[in-house]
Amino acid sequence: MQYISTRGGAPAVSASQAIMNGIAPDGGLYVPEAWPEISVDWDTLSHQTYTEIATQIFDAFFDDFSVSEIDHIICKAYGRQWDNEKIITLHQENNLHYIELFHGPTLAFKDVALQALPHLLTTAAKKQAISDKVVILTATSGDTGTAAMSGFADVPNTEIVVFYPEVGVSDIQRQQMVSETGKNAHVTAITGNFDDAQKAVKTLLSNQKLIQELADHHMRFSSANSINIGRLVPQIVYYFYSYAQLIKQKNIKVGDKINIVVPTGNFGNVLAAYYASQIGLPVNEFVVASNENNVLTDFFTTGVYDSKRPFKVTNAPAMDILVSSNLERLLYFASDRDASEVQSYMTALANEGQYKLSERTRRNLKQFKSSFATQAQVSDTILSVFNQTNYLIDPHTAVGRYVYQSISNQAMPTLLAATASPYKFPQTMLSALGDKPIEGAEALTRLSSKTNTDIPSQVVTLFDKPILHQKVITPNDILKSLKTELFDK
Numbered sequence: 001m002q003y004i005s006t007r008g009g010a011p012a013v014s015a016s017q018a019i020m021n022g023i024a025p026d027g028g029l030y031v032p033e034a035w036p037e038i039s040v041d042w043d044t045l046s047h048q049t050y051t052e053i054a055t056q057i058f059d060a061f062f063d064d065f066s067v068s069e070i071d072h073i074i075c076k077a078y079g080r081q082w083d084n085e086k087i088i089t090l091h092q093e094n095n096l097h098y099i100e101l102f103h104g105p106t107l108a109f110k111d112v113a114l115q116a117l118p119h120l121l122t123t124a125a126k127k128q129a130i131s132d133k134v135v136i137l138t139a140t141s142g143d144t145g146t147a148a149m150s151g152f153a154d155v156p157n158t159e160i161v162v163f164y165p166e167v168g169v170s171d172i173q174r175q176q177m178v179s180e181t182g183k184n185a186h187v188t189a190i191t192g193n194f195d196d197a198q199k200a201v202k203t204l205l206s207n208q209k210l211i212q213e214l215a216d217h218h219m220r221f222s223s224a225n226s227i228n229i230g231r232l233v234p235q236i237v238y239y240f241y242s243y244a245q246l247i248k249q250k251n252i253k254v255g256d257k258i259n260i261v262v263p264t265g266n267f268g269n270v271l272a273a274y275y276a277s278q279i280g281l282p283v284n285e286f287v288v289a290s291n292e293n294n295v296l297t298d299f300f301t302t303g304v305y306d307s308k309r310p311f312k313v314t315n316a317p318a319m320d321i322l323v324s325s326n327l328e329r330l331l332y333f334a335s336d337r338d339a340s341e342v343q344s345y346m347t348a349l350a351n352e353g354q355y356k357l358s359e360r361t362r363r364n365l366k367q368f369k370s371s372f373a374t375q376a377q378v379s380d381t382i383l384s385v386f387n388q389t390n391y392l393i394d395p396h397t398a399v400g401r402y403v404y405q406s407i408s409n410q411a412m413p414t415l416l417a418a419t420a421s422p423y424k425f426p427q428t429m430l431s432a433l434g435d436k437p438i439e440g441a442e443a444l445t446r447l448s449s450k451t452n453t454d455i456p457s458q459v460v461t462l463f464d465k466p467i468l469h470q471k472v473i474t475p476n477d478i479l480k481s482l483k484t485e486l487f488d489k
């Protein structure tokens, strides 16, 4: 199976090449040329473990990897670093089933893919006979950087370089980054906000002289961004696994359709659910849940994508996004694989900040519904779900829970992606529960005693760990700083 670009201007490549490239050379995203044929026998799947199902999905999408290569990757990705041997678990509230995706090392769903990506990348490099060291360079507003660092830490032949803004990451996220012990991890604070950090990093990724210098040192940049198919495919697995579990628990019968609600930012997670439906998962409706940055809600209700609006910093920060990159892939399929139509939308987005769907493409998106939650609604939802059901949900999951309540059919069996542990955002949780927000380890203990829930083992000793990364730079010094990190150590 080959991967082709959504914009139609790049050669078809194998899975391992697509993983190495990240983005296609024409600026498009890689999509499978045809959906892989997998034989879906739900009765069998309902008795399989997470890693058994993962192996089949990986085999289908990464078909130039050998059986033993896939086994190795799965084994490295889904081992003892998870606090639950099942990898993901379900929590039931009537017809609603939360998929708890936060049992990995950094307590957010991004671990599911970012524990696998480093091994996919290093294996792909070997297959392509590339001996260069892979340098992952990323600016982070929180969750991506911590999850990428944890995934890449001490993976041979990789360096992981993370720049985080001094302003805007939570104290848990900062402490996760500055205490990272991986020998190949480089963590630097950058003065300013996330936008400043991201702009500075982008100047590096497009600096041809730097790219040449890296090559002279036998290194090359790669991306841990969610546009990489190596991040998308691992996320298909949990929708299959969850559906199979619903059968096993007799919540549904084989073939019953379900709804899927996903708190959405860059559109990666909900796109994975759509991919799952294309290879055999029976889905009635995809519910795209936004926060106050509700570009996608407007898009699915009007057919116009309009990114020209103020950016809001909210209490569900991992969803604070105005341009959802992975939506481009959905447009490709909704336009019946019309790359020139996708190209015209993306050109309009780049030049005018907006585009309007053709009627035909819009009709093909009928399965998608969307609504949003304000910050006050997020807080209220956390409190009411806890009071009524004694279940603690994080602010991102609360966005999904609120939207489910407001627009979804409650009689329909529904999966809701619970994307982070409440313990990743203790300040927001405490204030939602009517407490005064406090910082650091104290906030974790307070949340635990107030709600009678356990502090996840991943963060119990987080604030006792020594700080290993103290460097702070201005955006102007980013090039010098990167070279020191990579070449002088």
Ligand SMILES: *Cc1c(COP(=O)(O)O)cnc(C)c1O
Pocket: 108, 109, 110, 143, 144, 226, 263, 264, 265, 266, 267, 268, 269, 270, 318, 319, 396, 419, 420
């Ligand atoms: C990244 C993230 C999201 C958004 O996921 P996308 O795939 O970007 O749509 C939602 N919740 C949490 C906790 C996240 O870290």
